[in-house]
Amino acid sequence: MEELMSRISGKIISYPDCIEDIQEIILKTDQESYHYCIVYLLLLKEQIIKIPETEKDKDVFNDYFERLKAHARKVSGTEWLQMIENAEYSVYKEEKEEENRLDLLINFVMETLIRTSTADMERLVDGYLQEEMNDPRTETKTQINVSLVVIEEVLDNLAKLPEKEARESAKTVSILLTEEHVPLLLKYLGKLSKIILISLYLNNRLVYDALHREFIKTQSLEEMTLLVDFPEIDIDEVIVYLYKNSGILKVLDAIIKTRLIHREKIVNAVIEYIKTGSRTKTIGFIRENLGCFLEIIEKIGLGCEEVLFLAEKESSLLRYAFQMMAEIKSEMTDKKKKPLNLQKKEKRLSNLISALSTELSNGSDEETKEFIMQSHEIDPDLLSKVCIGLFRAKQPSDEIRSALSKLVTKKTSTSFVFTAMPYLKDIQKYDLMEEYLVDDVSLTLFTRIIKKPEEILMQAHKLNIQPGKRIIHLCFARPEIFTDRILSMAIEEITKMDVLPALFMETVKNSLKLFSNMKPFLATLIKREWTKLFTNNQAELLALLESVGQAAPEILLTVDESELTKIISKSNLLQKRVKEYLIKQPAYIQNKYKSLLNP
Structure with a gap:
């Protein structure tokens, strides 16, 4: 685009070339490069376009010109709308093309002087007449020697004019400036x-280049942000100053935000600079322009805290x-490497984890x-x-x-399972017991997560059989948690099942x-649940009755005599206890069970 601007600057523009230029500008400019539209509109106002005389050609060109204005309004800021609306173009006519630049200067200076006092006017005229004059025979129209005093007065009044008038007068001033006027321009x-x-960029590149060089050399960091207004920037020259003063990052920040063409060079320069320059300021620069660095962030060599x-x-x-x-964690746990300052690294990792948890808590659920x-x-x-840390800060x-529920079913770590478990549904917590309730430590964790200990025993x-036995054994090893009341509640709930589980009798006996x-x-329980126990668990029932001691005869005498006979026929101990119990009972009871006393 810059090549296009410089190619047509200062020439009569042909009709076909101008149409092609407008099409190219509309196609290739956007909100990042809108200034090319502005420059071209200004150029059309200053240059001459050679349009054929036919009404059709004039209408076609006018249509393209309006399209360019519409596109410029769309991609530029509001401050340019008035200028775009008033944009015009000059048509070539068969007459003398060269302007009388001396007359233009005189008219402009006269306009400027009218705005000043009489005393100022006399001072300016005297100053001007005292300037050394060049030989008119060797002086060209574009080499008029203008005094510094006059130029300063012109620039001062130009700054006071409304923007539209100032833009109209800018070209007249620009073509008269020389390198000696650079300090005034600054x-x-x-x-x-x-x-x-x-x-200047369009009409006086010599002075523009000199101004650019001097501006970078002499201006303060605060003033350097004006670089973004230069149509063409020597970015390499700006980057050189980065190694002299890190403050130039502020200037690069302004350029990278507004001048897309320089972004790649600035990004590469910053990545190189961070290795030896001010790291804190560079990280701040990267943060403010993160979109430019995001795809290559892993190649910059940042620390975890910086990320x-x-x-x-x-x-x-x-x-x-x-x-x-x-x-970092992998390096700390690598036994072969034997990391130095392990305690410091552990503290650092702990701080990083805390910072990450806090940052996560500020994000959305989807991001988390x-x-x-x-x-x-x-x-x-x-x-x-x-x-x-995350769930402590934000439930x-x-x-x-739901995501946690899926992850605990995959290959994972025990610590992750116990971290996720409080947030799972109860049925999934019970399912996890088989694999993760394996020792006293895990039992303690489960009792904290599953608030009712009897639920653990019942679900076991x-x-x-094997994992169930393991868990029941662990429960009985913690009587301070699994008290007689807890065991009674668990056994009571288990008996409500349609079919008593295989481990039930062992639980009752251990209780x-x-x-x-x-x-x-237990005696009351056996009486109540006799039918279930006798039908499916005769061997276990026999062992249980033998373990209850003197309570066994009382339990046995409550069941049918046929079942009673079957039970005691299989256990001499129970038979003996029943007889001893009956002998001590009244005669009517002995008569009822005389077949047991005299078999």
Whole structure:
């Protein structure tokens, strides 16, 4: 685009070329490069277009011109709307093309002088007449020697004009400027940058280039932000100053936001600069322009803390931060490497986990869910630590709970399962007992998660025999938790099942061994549930009756005599206890069971 601008500057533009230029500008410019539209509209006003005399050609060109204005309004800012609306173009006519630049200067200076006082006017005229004059025979029309005083007065009044009038007069001023006027231009650049720079760029490249060079050399960092108003910037020269003063990052920040053409060079320069320059300022620059660096963030060589800082603006970086933490954790646990300063590294990792959890809690449920699903593939054990802090700060939504429910069924770590378990449905918690309730520590965790201990004991009877036995044994080893009251409640609930589980009788027998005061309760239970016990568990029932001691005869005498006979015929101990019990009873009871006393 810049090549197009310089190619047509200062020439008569042919009709076909101008049509092609407008089409190219409309096609290739957007909100990032709208200034080319503005420059071209200004250029059309200053240059001459050679349009054929036919009405058709005039109408066609006018249509393209209006399209260019419409496109410029769409992609530029509101400050340009008035200028675009008033944009015009000049048509070539068969008459003298060269302007009398001296007359233009005189007219403009006269207009300027009219705005000043009489005393000022006399001072300016005297100053001008005292300037050294060139020989008129060797002086060209574009080489008029204009005094510095006059130029300063012109620039001062140009800055006071309304923008439209200032733009109309800018070309007249620009073509008269020489390199000796650069200091004056620097003085007024803050007020005239949007007006004079474009005009210089189109009409006086020699002065424009000199101004550009001097501006970079002499201006303060605050003033350097005006570089964005220069139509063409020597970005390499600006980047050189970065190594002299890190403050130039502010200037690069303004350029990278407005000048798409320079972004790649600035990004590459910043990546190189961060290795040796001010890291804090560079990270701040990257954060403010994160979109330019996002795709290559992993190649910059940032620390995990720095990535977390950037993640405050872009949550997708949290996954990269987690990956870095996983690498730190891996190095710490690598027995071959034997890391130095292990305690410091553990503290650092702990702080990183805390910072990551906090940042996650500020995100949406969808972002959090996506993070958990992706990070679980990297390190579920580390993820469990992150989730502890996250769920403490923010309770997981139903969407996140659903994700946790899926992850615990996959290959995962024990720590992640116990971190996720409080947020699962009860039925899934019970299913996890078979695999994860394996020792005293895991039993303690389960009792914290499943608030009713009797539920653990009861659900253990529904599992396969071996894991069920293991869990029941662990429960009986913790009588301070699984008290006689808890056992009674669990046994009571189990008896409500249609079919008593295989481990039920063993639980009852162990309960009696652990808590002798449970005999009355168990005796009543056996009486009530005799039919279930006798039908499906005769061997276990026999062993249980033998273990209840003197309560056994009372229980046995409550059942049918035929069943009683079957039971005691299989146990000499029970037969003996029944006889001893009957001998002590009244005669009518002895008569009822005389077949047992005299077999």
